[in-house]
Ligand code: SAH
């Protein structure tokens with residue numbers, strides 16, 4: 411979704427510094443799909459408004475978004491999950507060099523199998539889903555019970571380069587992925603226990619607020 415508006419906003423963002431820049435360069439060189447600057451900035455603003463104390467992230471990659479969130483939100487404790495061993499190690503490497511190492515716990519393994527370990531760190535005020543796009547609903551259903559009432563689930567990449575909104579996907583494999591995302595979006599928007607808005611920033615971020623009372 412690199413339209414003119416996006417490029418304009420990206421150009422206005424202040425330059426990042428230090429370790430974060432190093433991580434952005436590593437991600438670009440090794441094709442690690444970290445959050446893009448405008449989407450990251452939007453997510454950080456929402457977190458600054460929400461002021462969560464405990465956040466679960468599904469999809470650490472090299473720890474970029476975890477570090478940015480920890481730096482942006484005072485006192486935030488993050489538990490983050492990654493199943494790729496090289497990325498997990500890289501995340502530890504970067505986080506241990508940062509000033510936020512006591513606030514970020516990285517767990518290695520498939521998010522669909524880490525429920526027990528994760529539950530020890532909950533309940534959570536926020537959950538950030540940014541992992542395998544085909545499994546968003548499963549992640550959501552598995553971890554939503556650990557989210558406090560009034561808590562927020564943020565889902566990244568829900569517009570998937572605009573394909574979700576009808577831009578033709580170039581391959582059959584991508585088409586299938588798009589179908590999974592649009593199914594997720596429809597399910598999410600209709601979920602009776604959550605109020606959801608989709609923000610067309612970055613690659614699309616869904617913001618789902620857990621209702622205090624059942625409908
Ligand atoms: N949030 C990161 C980017 C995450 S990229 C950032 O913005 O900096 C998505 C990551 O999710 C990949 O590294 C991938 O290995 C991981 N992933 C995908 N499916 C997963 C699963 N089921 N369990 C744990 N990690 C998963």
Ligand code: MG
Pocket residue numbers: 443444445540566567613
């Ligand atoms: Mg993402």
